[in-house]
Amino acid sequence: MTLPSGISFSADHKVGLPARFNVAVPFVDRHLAEGRGNKVAIRTRQETVTYAQLAERVNRAGNALLSAGLKPGDRMLMVVKDCPAFFYLFWGAIKAGIVPVPPNTLLRSPDYTYMIEDSGCGLVVYSIEFAGEIEPALAQLDVPALTVDALLKDMDAASDELEPLLAAPTDDCFWLYSSGSTGRPKGAVHAQRDMVVTSELYGVRVLGVTEADICYSAAKLFFAYGQGNGMTFPLWTGGTAVLDDRRPTPDTTFEMIETFKPTIFYGVPSLYAPQLAALEKAPRDLSSLRACVSAGEALPADMFRRWKEKTGTVILDGIGSTEALHIFIGNRLGDFRPGTSGKPVPGYECRILDETGAAVSNGASGRLWIRAESAAKYYWNKPEKTAETMVDGWLNTGDTYRQDEDGYFIYEGRSDDMLKVGGIWCSPVEIENCLVGHPAVLEAAVVGQADEQELIKPKAIVVLKQPDDAGAALTDALMAHCKQTLAPYKYPRWVEYVPELPKTATGKIQRFKLRV
Numbered sequence: 014m015t016l017p018s019g020i021s022f023s024a025d026h027k028v029g030l031p032a033r034f035n036v037a038v039p040f041v042d043r044h045l046a047e048g049r050g051n052k053v054a055i056r057t058r059q060e061t062v063t064y065a066q067l068a069e070r071v072n073r074a075g076n077a078l079l080s081a082g083l084k085p086g087d088r089m090l091m092v093v094k095d096c097p098a099f100f101y102l103f104w105g106a107i108k109a110g111i112v113p114v115p116p117n118t119l120l121r122s123p124d125y126t127y128m129i130e131d132s133g134c135g136l137v138v139y140s141i142e143f144a145g146e147i148e149p150a151l152a153q154l155d156v157p158a159l160t161v162d163a164l165l166k167d168m169d170a171a172s173d174e175l176e177p178l179l180a181a182p183t184d185d186c187f188w189l190y191s192s193g194s195t196g197r198p199k200g201a202v203h204a205q206r207d208m209v210v211t212s213e214l215y216g217v218r219v220l221g222v223t224e225a226d227i228c229y230s231a232a233k234l235f236f237a238y239g240q241g242n243g244m245t246f247p248l249w250t251g252g253t254a255v256l257d258d259r260r261p262t263p264d265t266t267f268e269m270i271e272t273f274k275p276t277i278f279y280g281v282p283s284l285y286a287p288q289l290a291a292l293e294k295a296p297r298d299l300s301s302l303r304a305c306v307s308a309g310e311a312l313p314a315d316m317f318r319r320w321k322e323k324t325g326t327v328i329l330d331g332i333g334s335t336e337a338l339h340i341f342i343g344n345r346l347g348d349f350r351p352g353t354s355g356k357p358v359p360g361y362e363c364r365i366l367d368e369t370g371a372a373v374s375n376g377a378s379g380r381l382w383i384r385a386e387s388a389a390k391y392y393w394n395k396p397e398k399t400a401e402t403m404v405d406g407w408l409n410t411g412d413t414y415r416q417d418e419d420g421y422f423i424y425e426g427r428s429d430d431m432l433k434v435g436g437i438w439c440s441p442v443e444i445e446n447c448l449v450g451h452p453a454v455l456e457a458a459v460v461g462q463a464d465e466q467e468l469i470k471p472k473a474i475v476v477l478k479q480p481d482d483a484g485a486a487l488t489d490a491l492m493a494h495c496k497q498t499l500a501p502y503k504y505p506r507w508v509e510y511v512p513e514l515p516k517t518a519t520g521k522i523q524r525f526k527l528r529v
């Protein structure tokens with residue numbers, strides 16, 4: 014498909030946009046002009062929405078938000094499950110110049126109280142399923158709120174025509190709260206152009222998403238990863254999005270794949286692990302998939318291998334962030350290396366720097382910084398955090414990386430999760446990947462713990478496929494397995510067995526909670 018009129022990308026992948034535009038037009042309205050009105054934009058277990066219906070409902074939603082008293086520039090906090098109304102609200106707001114802020118829907122009421130106050134939003138819209146956490150927050154604050162069902166009723170009464178409010182490509186467009194491992198969430202402010210950049214540079218040019226693709230993301234729409242996977246990539250290309258509001262499990266995700274036959278599936282390692290365990294018990298029909306994508310945390314090479322063996326499909330690991338908006342280093346169908354994050358997505362610049370800020374020499378570990386046209390402009394209300402993270406147009410990812418001899422980027426952990434063992438930096442992720450390569454292990458987390466001599470050594474916290482296997486014999490076997498595979502000093506000196514690991518809502522292991 015050709016790019017929407019007025020939008021171009023130069024040979025070095027820099028985006029060209031009109032001086033004044035509204036990004037809802039190329040993502041939504043353009044499909045009517047290009048004859049896709051009757052094409053299916055969204056499928057769920059309950060309903061099917063065509064592009065014509067989507068465009069009309071986006072207009073109605075924008076008008077309903079204006080009637081609710083919001084003005085251009087105002088924020089709307091939308092705590093909405095994965096369903097078509099998420100699209101109506103998000104794009105309706107943007108088309109009317111209102112700034113949608115879709116936070117994680119799995120938070121607790123004090124988190125929402127914080128976000129409502131921090132964002133200074135003029136309206137909260139929420140799915141009734143989340144009333145138990147949202148309503149106590151609303152009760153403490155003086156902010157108007159509507160359920161999604163009430164808003165859908167207001168939409169019926171609203172006009173189906175809406176003039177897009179024109180903006181500059183770098184004007185504020187939407188926010189995403191980043192789920193930092195420590196401290197309060199930070200509102201990353203994204204511009205109009207950012208979704209154009211991620212959809213074209215990663216969606217189209219790396220994944221090869223086209224109009225023929227059916228995209229299904231187990232990662233939810235409130236997560237920048239899910240937003241691209243399940244909303245902006247299919248809308249950018251005129252493809253179809255498949256949505257499910259349930260908590261993703263092997264059963265629900267396999268049922269969705271068998272029913273809706275997506276061509277691309279997007280998951281996270283913490284879901285691929287139980288999916289693999291389930292596939293090893295009973296086969297499922299995943300033959301519609303042409304590609305699977307993984308992000309959020311590093312995908313162990315062993316999981317890549319087992320998935321390929323069971324399904325015939327590769328899992329393309331890539332690293333993205335809320336601040337960068339989507340994947341900036343990724344594997345691709347014609348060029349992947351299991352156990353790595355792949356290579357920079359063309360259009361994104363990546364640098365690995367040492368503590369002094371100098372580029373590391375070949376192969377050494379350091380902190381990853383990136384430069385991206387899709388990067389957030391700043392954090393709302395957090396000038397110090399902005400200054401720390403966004404420096405001279407570069408974004409500090411907070412991740413430690415090195416490059417292998419062929420230039421593939423190898424993830425070594427959050428910079429602040431790294432261990433120094435015997436004076437040598439040691440990546441918890443490398444030890445975790447080794448542990449999950451053992452047949453008894455489902456998942457593992459590694460943290461530093463002081464030994465009798467007060468020296469930091471790796472400790473493994475392990476979830477087993479069969480909890481009954483736990484015991485001294487398995488501990489010895491796991492230690493031997495690591496000693497065999499890794500540099501000897503890296504083997505875990507202690508192994509603790511737990512039923513599950515603490516994780517963020519987006520599936521990242523919270524190693525800081527496991528440190529003693």
Ligand code: 3UK
Nearest residue numbers: 237238308309310311331332333334335339340424
């Ligand atoms: C970690 C990874 C190793 C890494 C995200 C794809 O995860 C996303 O955004 P968040 O803001 O977290 C960012 C941090 O998560 N990470 C993400 N992907 C990988 N580590 N391998 C990976 N493949 O620490 C990074 O700094 O929640 C992922 C697209 C959009 C996203 N927002």
